[in-house]
Structures are given as structure tokens and as C-alpha cells.
Amino acid sequence: MLKGKKGWHATDAGQLRLMLFSAVCIALIVLHFLLFFKGLLDDDTCSCTDSNGLLNTTSFYNITDDIAPVFVTAFSQSHFMEGKRLVASIREFHKTAKIVVYDLGLSLKGIVRVRRWCGVEYRRFRFEEYPLYFEQLFTFRWKPIVIATIEERDARETYWKKGYPWDTVQWTANVKECKKSTYLLHGFTGHGIYPATDPALYSYFPVSLQELKKPKAKMYEAGLVLAVKIQETVTNILKWSVLCALEERCMATGIIPNACNFNNSDLYATFARCHRYDQSVINVLLADAYYYDRRYYTSEITDFFRIQRFLTRTVRNRELKCA
Template sequence: MRRRVNNVLALCYVCLALFLFVQIQKHTSFRSEQMPLLLLGSPLNWSAKIHLENVEIIAEECACRSQKSEKIHDFCYKLPEISSIRKLGFHNTIVLYSLGIKEKRLEELKETACNLEIRNFNFSKYPGYVAHLKDYRWKPIVIAETLRDFGAIWYLDSSVIFEKLNVSHVYDLIKCHGSVHESSVRDVRESREKHEDGWNREIWERNLRECRKGQYLLHGYSGHGILSVTNPGVYTYFPTNPHELSKKKAKMYDAGFVFAVNTRQTMSDIVKWYFLCALQEDCMAPKGASLGCSFRGDDRFTEYADCHRFDQSIINLVLANQFWYDRRYYVSEIVDFFHIDRGGSSGHFDKDLQCI
């Protein structure tokens, strides 16, 4: 399967519309014979700070789809993410990936929004099933390409609203690597410490001392574990430890809000498998997979709830397998710089899309 999918990689360029909040490290890239999608070059120099002046924005979303079909509506924008970023004072470029919005609407948006670049996705470069939007295969494809192009990114789904200009407390978490505690120690830690709320300085300082976060960080907890909402068909492609995966430290986090850096570990151990799964027909979307869950009582971790979270299940499983089934190594544990607004907007342009 790997060899067959690898042959497709050379054709891969980005999919769909999305709002990414991108930190440019243009000379940072990854060397791999198995990942021809990515540029060749040097690994990221972590001695240098990530400067907010260099932040660029790639934004979602270009289109909304019907809940009952794959039809793309011409003008159903959700624009609060752009507005929230502009209100904070960012003047950086917004790159919009379009799935099929009419040119007239895109031109109107380009005229209204500050520093907007539009990229159109060519579905003909991908297997036909990539166009099935409800399979969410576009997310890993977009993340892989933008990491290739920009080096370090904030990926935001249309529901994510930024509240802070300064997120250096997140960047500080991923500057070094220390040792890892034994599984039993981490089990006790998970049972004793409360769930993240705002910015807990005590936990943050401990994380700095432990110095073991990965460079692909999730942020928003989804309210359940990984095992309970991952179709068993996925394990054909990703063997795992079900006992560890059923523990509470293997929590699932939203796939639609990510800070990621193009390092060897990120690209070779995480993004590559996320990307390859998207291109394998039965991996990200096993036959019969459905979003609707049937949890047993209050159990959100130990029993399969007959549902599947598609891209979210895959990236969480890949991260859990890579980071000892312990979410503390692949989530920021900081939630004071954003909130989630799934209501979207009416689709009308407003002055907040402009630079201030």
C-alpha cells in the first residue's frame, strides 16, 4: 500500500479552502526520499525565535457545502477568523484555497480583504474520492503542502477565533526535547491534574522543564477518547495498543486547530502517515464510517461508540502512536488565546477584513 500511494505523492498539491495562520520559515524544510512532496533543505534552527512580524495568514474557508449533499454553495462564507486576526493587528498575507466559488465572489472578497491571495485547487491531480468532502481528506493534504511552503503554520478551521496577538507561550513549548516519564507515572499524572483551562502557569512551567512536547500541537479537546470514535478498519493501516489507547491520557483533540513546524519528526513520523492515509481510499474513510456516535452511558474512552471522526481520528491516532498514547506530548494545554464559534457569519463582508 505504501509503495502504491508514494507514487501519487509527486502529483500532490493543496486542496480546499482553509484558514491557516502561518509562521513563515521559508528556508526550513525536510529531506526525505520517501516524501517527495516536501522541499529539500535544512532542519529548523530552534536557536532562533519565532517572530510575529514574519507571520503570514492562510485562510479558510472558500465554500460551504450542504449538510445533505456534496454540493458547494456559491457564497456561504464564514469570515470571523479573518476578522479576528485582523482586529488583533496582523497585516500579513491571507491565502485562500478555493474549491469552486465563482470568480466574481472571489474578486469581491479580494477587493475587500487586506492582502489576500487566492489559490484554486485542481481536483484532477487526486483520486476521485478526494472530492468527497465529507471524508475530510483535504485537511492533511493542505497541511502537508503548507508546511512544505511555509515551514511552520497555524491551521484554523472556520470556527476558530483568535483572541491574542502574542502566542509565544505556545512557541516556548517546542524548543527542546527531554526524557519521557514511565507510563505508570504518566497515568498517575493524568488522574491527578485537572483538565486545561485558560493558561495554567504551573503546568506550563512544568512542561518547559520536562521539555518534551512534539512540534505538531493540537489545542481543543473534543470531549472523548480516541478509541471510542475511531472505526476499527483504521487499525488495518495503523496497528496500535488498544489498552493504552483506551486510557484517559489518550484524549482526542480537534484536528481543525493546529500549530505545526516542519521538522524531521513532524514530517517523517506524523504528516507523512496522515497524508498517505488521506490518499488511501479505505484508510481515512473506512466503508460504513459515520459521524453519529452511540456512547455507552458516561463512558467516553474504553468502548467503541460505532462512529468515526475521519481526519480527526487519523491524526489523533498517529500522534498517540508516536507519543506514547499521552496527549500531553502533542497538545499545548493552553486555551487562553482562542475560542470556538461554530455559528459562522451571514457571509457579508465587513470592515474588519481590512488591515488596521
């Protein structure tokens, strides 16, 4: 085999430049990996968790007996009439209450009509600030976001007469023993949490499946909620429900078709092959935070509301005008 002559050629210079370029690229890749890996070790938080300040913990409410709640609802144009009826029913019983309506896709005409309703504040849900899958309204990802963004409430001064003979030590002990969650559900669905929750959700929220299958872990509707923004609410419920909404696979489900097939002889421990989206998430979080016992996270008062999923009468515009 013939050997080439020793000497310097243009091809040798080209090979050298190629080797130097490759070495620089490899060095940059290694440096980038080391910096990224260090970031993983130093920071265990998600960069997308709270860019909009949804879980602000600097402005909690001071709960008193004389706080007037703010009513909040959200609907698209396809549910405009149901939303109109809801606002009219609130106005019937609470003449001066503040009502916030979030626009999930109203028409221009619908927006104009909502703005005319008495005591109603119109707000557009800013879908552009969230991932595209938020636009799938049936997954209800928007709901925990809406609840987390509400900060207004009407409060009047409460006076406590000094010198009143009240055993505050015993009273505090009783309240601590018997108190309920600051995130309360109201309407029982007729079945437990386990049957209507995609098992994939448990990979995000490790829970006791044994406790979740017991009759005391009842599932309640998430469409009617009393939420008070204090640290307990944010830490136990809002924080995790918002994070779940932002995570594409958390609040959604791969179960198709998503239609419950309940075992009527066992409505608590048999999976019905369905998922209730935000309702499943909220019930799992509440159950896990409050001993898997619905008595701690439900009001147990059922005579102050009525759920009607279909229109039963026409709402007249005058019902939404200020008196």
C-alpha cells in the same frame, strides 16, 4: 478407424502458426510477470506517494523565538461566511499576519471577494491532481495536503547576546525531557480517540488499543492546528496523514450512518460507532508517536481561541480592509 494420409496440408501450417503465436504470448506473459515481481521485491515504496513533492525534506525551518506564523484556512462557497468571519477575527488580533485561503469550491464572486481581503493570498486547491474521491469534502482528505504544501513563514532575525550566563547543557536536557510535539492540537472534544475512530483504520496504523482506550489518550479537534514543518513533523505525522488521504479506504469509513452514539459512562474505551475522518487519523498518529499522552501533542492553552460553528454576527467588509 481410418487414418489420414501423411503429408503437408494448409491446415497443418495454420495450426503451426497458431502454436507459435500462443508460445510467444505465453513467453511475454511470463516475462512481464517476472519483471513485475522483481519490481515488487526491489521497491517497497508507493509510486503515488509524493508526486507533487508534498513531503520535501530538504527545506526544514530553523525554529527561533521570533517566527511569525502564517495562518492557513480552506473553505468552499457553502462556508464562505464562516471563512470570512475567521479571516476577520485573525485580522483583528494580528494586523500584519499573512493569511492563506485555499479555494475548495468558491464561486467566481467569492474568489473576487477573497482576493480583495487585506493580507490574504488566494490559492485554488488543485483537485484535478488527486483522485476523484478528494472531491468528497466531508472526508477532509484535502486538509493534510494543504498543511503539507505550506512552506512560507515570516521570520525576523533573532539576536542572542554572547556571554550571557546560561547553562545550555542543562537547558537542552530540560527541553528534551519536557518538549511538546511540533504538531499541536488545542481543543478537547470531550471524549477519547478510540470511541470515534473506525477500527478499520488500525489495519493501516498498528497501534496499542490498550493504550488508546486509556483516559490520557484524549481526542482533540483537528480544525485548529499549530504545525511547524521540521523533520519531526514530516516523519511522524505529515508523511502518514498524506498517504492515508491518498488511500481511498484509509481516511474514509464504511460506518453508516456515521453518527456517534457515546456511552456517557465510558467515553474512552467504548466504541461509539463513528469516525472523524482526518481528526481520527491525526489523533491516532500523534498518540502513537507521543506515548499515547495528550500532554505531548496538545498546547494545553485554551484561552486564546473560541470555536463557533454557527454565525453569530455579520462581518462587515471594512473589517477585512487594510488599515
